[in-house]
Structure formats: structure tokens, C-alpha cells
Amino acid sequence: MKPSAQFHTKLSVEQLDAVRWQLVALLAFYSAKYDSMTIVPAGTVTDFASVPRIPLAFWLFAGIGQAAAVIHDWLYGCGTVPRKVADDIFLEAMEACGVPTWRRIPMYWAVRAFGAGRYSKAG
Template structure:
């Protein structure tokens, strides 16, 4: 099991952020130790989508590791943005997050990376996967709209 620490222990900092009271240790491909005191917002999900994926859930540990990799390892040049997002998806799989949810959450963080100049490098490499996941996610919505409009 890639997560070597138990459930996260946190204290609320403000309306959206939480401070770790116990470190989070992840032994996946990138091997991460998120230190006590690190502040996270868990999963950065737009409020409109909280009905499907709230900021915390079965994927909380993976979200903490993802936040840490983006704020500490990515700026230091230890990893690339696509590697960070891939590790997020793999970490969610180790937590038994469902197939559809983990791929949709991966697509969300990849789209966020495309829109962020700091995280954008390497986006073309993941574009085919990203477009496929996005198209599969939007297909039921498009079908529903077509049914309503026709």
C-alpha cells in the first residue's frame, strides 16, 4: 500500500484550508513525505461540482500529496506537472477511488495545468488522453441536451 500513514489529522485554518497535525507519507513512484504543518485545501474542486466531488472524500490523502507536489516539488524542478497529475491518479487508485471519478479528477487537474503558465509545460504530451476523457465525460451531457432540444 503506497500510503504509509493513517488517515490525515488536520485542524482548520480558515474556511477552505487545513493544516496537517500528522505527516502524510506516500511511497508511490515519487515517494513523498508531507510534513506536519503543511496547509492544504484538499481537492480544489469548483463549488458547482461539489455534488459530484466535494473537496474531501476517499481521495483526501491523494489530494494532500498532489497539493504538496505542486507547491514544493514542482517549483524545485524535481518533477513535471504531468508526472504530478499522474501520481495523483495512481494515488487515488491505491485508495480504491472509483475508475470514473479518478479519471475525471485527473482530467480536472490536467485542464487546470493547461490554464496555468507554471504548470503548462508538458501539456501536449497528455493532450490525447485529456481530450478522450473529456469527450467521454461530456458525451452523456451532450446526449441529454440533444434529447431535450429535439
């Protein structure tokens, strides 16, 4: 039986300023879909999910699934996996964080539709 997607560590951060946070311990997430582990090192700086400041979008999605957002931002910044894989892992991580389906599906489709400009290819 294949293990389920899960975080192996808890998100531990300290606030740097109004929008940036820094991991004080590594964050590890196992993707069951891709049978892979993503490890974000301590010291990584994040703004969590980059949600547009449009009032409705911000109200619906800001501050939700922060650990999943860190994993996704790390994968986008490294570019070591294809963008679709990073987005699929984000979807799994949101579920592991307890983000309800009605919130995680629109968040997934938002990164699929609008995330290309933030994705960095390795090499």
C-alpha cells in the same frame, strides 16, 4: 515483484477555518509507477482538492480522496517533479484512497486540463 502504490501514514489534520486544514503529522505516499516516496511535512496547510464550486462538479468530486489531494497539492507547490508526474501520482494516490474509477479518471483529466496555472516550477 514491485510494491504497489500506497500510503505509509494516515492523513491527520486539524481545521484552521472554513476551508483550510493543517497536517498535524506527516503524510507519506509511495508511487509504484515512479518508485518514489512523497512526504508532506506536518504543519502543511491545505484546502484539499480545489474543486470548482459549480454545483454538479462540487457534488461529484468534493471531499473525495483528501489524502491524494494533499499529495498532489504538495507536488504542485514544490514543483520538484514535472507536472505530468504530479498528476500521475495523484491518480495513483486516488486509487490507493479507494476513489472509484468513475470518479478518479475525470478528476485526473481535470487536473491535466486545468492545473497548469496552479503548478509551480522549482528554482
